[in-house]
Structure formats: structure tokens, C-alpha cells
Amino acid sequence: MSLVANKHLHRLDKFDWTAAQQRISAWPHYTTTIEDLRIHFVHQKAKTPSSKKAIPLLLVYGWPGSFYEFSRVITPLANPSSPDSIAFDVVVPSLPGYCWSEVDHHPKDWTLQDTARIFNELMLRLGYTEYVAAGGDWGHWVVRELGANPKYAHSCKAIHTNMCPSQPPVPKSEWTEREKTAQAMTDWWLGEPGHEEHMGYAIEMRTRPQTIGIAFSDNPVGILSFVGEKYYELVDPKFHSLDDVRFVDDVLTTVCLYYFTSPSIMTSMLCYYNNVRHEDYVEFNNKKENFIERPMGFSSYRYDITPTSQRAVRTTGNCEWFRGMCESGVSSE
Numbered sequence: 001m002s003l004v005a006n007k008h009l010h011r012l013d014k015f016d017w018t019a020a021q022q023r024i025s026a027w028p029h030y031t032t033t034i035e036d037l038r039i040h041f042v043h044q045k046a047k048t049p050s051s052k053k054a055i056p057l058l059l060v061y062g063w064p065g066s067f068y069e070f071s072r073v074i075t076p077l078a079n080p081s082s083p084d085s086i087a088f089d090v091v092v093p094s095l096p097g098y099c100w101s102e103v104d105h106h107p108k109d110w111t112l113q114d115t116a117r118i119f120n121e122l123m124l125r126l127g128y129t130e131y132v133a134a135g136g137d138w139g140h141w142v143v144r145e146l147g148a149n150p151k152y153a154h155s156c157k158a159i160h161t162n163m164c165p166s167q168p169p170v171p172k173s174e175w176t177e178r179e180k181t182a183q184a185m186t187d188w189w190l191g192e193p194g195h196e197e198h199m200g201y202a203i204e205m206r207t208r209p210q211t212i213g214i215a216f217s218d219n220p221v222g223i224l225s226f227v228g229e230k231y232y233e234l235v236d237p238k239f240h241s242l243d244d245v246r247f248v249d250d251v252l253t254t255v256c257l258y259y260f261t262s263p264s265i266m267t268s269m270l271c272y273y274n275n276v277r278h279e280d281y282v283e284f285n286n287k288k289e290n291f292i293e294r295p296m297g298f299s300s301y302r303y304d305i306t307p308t309s310q311r312a313v314r315t316t317g318n319c320e321w322f323r324g325m326c327e328s329g330v331s332s333e
Helices: 003-014 017-025 074-078 112-125 138-148 177-190 200-207 209-217 220-233 245-260 270-274 278-285
Strands: 029-034 037-044 055-060 088-093 131-135 156-161 292-301 317-326 329-331
Touching (some): 017 245, 029 112, 037 112, 055 112, 112 138, 138 292, 138 317, 177 278, 200 220, 200 270, 209 270, 220 245
Parallel strands (some): 131 156, 292 317
16 A cells, blocks of 8 residues: 555544534534525625725635635635735635535536526625625636626626636747646646546546436545545645645545535536536637626636636636746746
8 A cells, every 4th residue: 555545544544524513613604595496605704893894705616626615715814814904705605516505406407607697696695786706617617607797797896716718819839838837737637539537537427427426425435536536636746745634634524525415426516517518618718708807817826727827818808917826936927
């Protein structure tokens, strides 16, 4: 057995689900019914002086995440350490089919654009006539819809994403190093027809989600192998040793949330069944109706799938703010 496997099993033995429950329960949780769907969400209000107004913030994750993906930022965003910092009323819904949010009764017809509609309704129902939104992975297409569709212009005022499949508007010979890195990451991830080394999980979920989902539903080790693989492949390599206890605890907490809310590991897979395929991401984002008109921010992280440049992102949206991150911190384009 490998050293990594030994370390992983050690963490399984030491993982404290009771402590994880306490962390989860530290935030206020609610459910509401929208369009006949029970939707679960965290609603952490800011503690600000009466003279300052908190900004309503909708956070949206993707697969294989959960609301817990934002566990490290919910409290700092709502209650920043500096009194001069901006505070947010943080709303983190569970996507339909994830954890305690119900899946649509006709799941083959449900898209991320439908999710954007009900999340907008959730924010309005909470009394936020105006708000901002941020999301990555599948959450990117939820916030893209909120930032692109004119019917949400009165409510969603700005969006931020850390994933934005796009290509620079210049010949490849003029691409920057960041743009070349982004394309190399995409090529590595997608592979080529017949050699999709990393795409087996997505192909299975977009073709036979119930087959594989039901097989995982009562198998926590199976969920761990399927979900953990993604957290291993798409993170900074410094986490590959599994020496970071908090990182491993976060992954195991996510696995538990899937396992204890069965059949959500299966229903979470429907995002792949109903929405844009990986190889069509750029084409989808380049459609006129999907162009983000509202002010947009983008954070480019080195080990995300698309750590691209501001000029590439601007081909799909009104990107007014950009930050490029590298191993040592903030970098330039």
C-alpha cells in the first residue's frame, strides 16, 4: 500500500463527523419551496454598524461540491476582521438535487438556467431587491445566466467567477504565458476523441447518471473514490500529499454530506446530463445571449481548469476586474 494511501486511511480513522456537524451547524440553515421544489440554503447575515449596509451575496458551487465548499469564507465575508472592510449578507443555496434541495420532478428538463431563475427568486424572497453573485464550475453558468439575461438586470448587479471557458481574441502566436497555460490545462483535461483520460466521470454522468449514481448511493468508499479523485486532480499539488488535515477533513465532510443525504450523489449528476458538454463550453459562452452584460470580475487560479487572461474572459462578458493568481500570490497577465 502506498504512503499516500496509508495517510488517507489514517485520516479516515481520525475524521470526526461530530466536529464536522458542529462546523456546519454554526451557520443558520433554512428551507423554502420555490416552484414546487424544496430548496435548502445557508443565510449568514452580516454584523455591521447601523451606519454601514451589508451587500447581499449569492454564492454558487459546482460538482462535486456542496454548500460546504464555502465553509472557509462564509464567516469572514459576513463578519470581516477589519471594521473598514465590506461585509456581506451571505446566501449559499444547495443546487437542486444536492443535499437537502429537491431535484425537479422532471429532471431531464432542468437546466442551470432554471436554477438561476429560482435562485434569483430566493434572493428576492429574502428581501434583497439587489444583490451580487459569485460562482465557479457549474455555478459559473448559474451566475452567467444572472449576469447575461436582461430579466435579472434589475436584481443581479454584478457577478464574479473563477471559471470562464474562453479563448484570447488573437492568434495563438500572440498568446501570453497565462493563456498558453490555460489552454494546456484544458487540453490535458479534455484529451482527444478516444483518449479522454480525465473525462470518464463526466461521460458516465451525462449518459448513465442513475446507473452509476445508485451504485454509489449506499457506498461511502465509492463516493470517496469518485469525488476524492476530482479534489486530488484539480487542486494545487501541495495538497497531493494529504498532509493538510483541514483539506482532508473538508473532502471527507463533503463525502458525508452526499452519503447522509442519499440519493443526492446520484441526483447531483444530473447537471452533466442536462447542460453544456465540456467540449462546447467556449462556444456556449460566446453566444450573444450568454454574454455577461453586468459588471464582472474574474479570478484566475493557476490550477483551475481555465486559468486564463482578462482579454480572453472579455470575449464572453463585461470583465471589469481581474486578478491572476500564481503559486506565490498575485501575478500579472
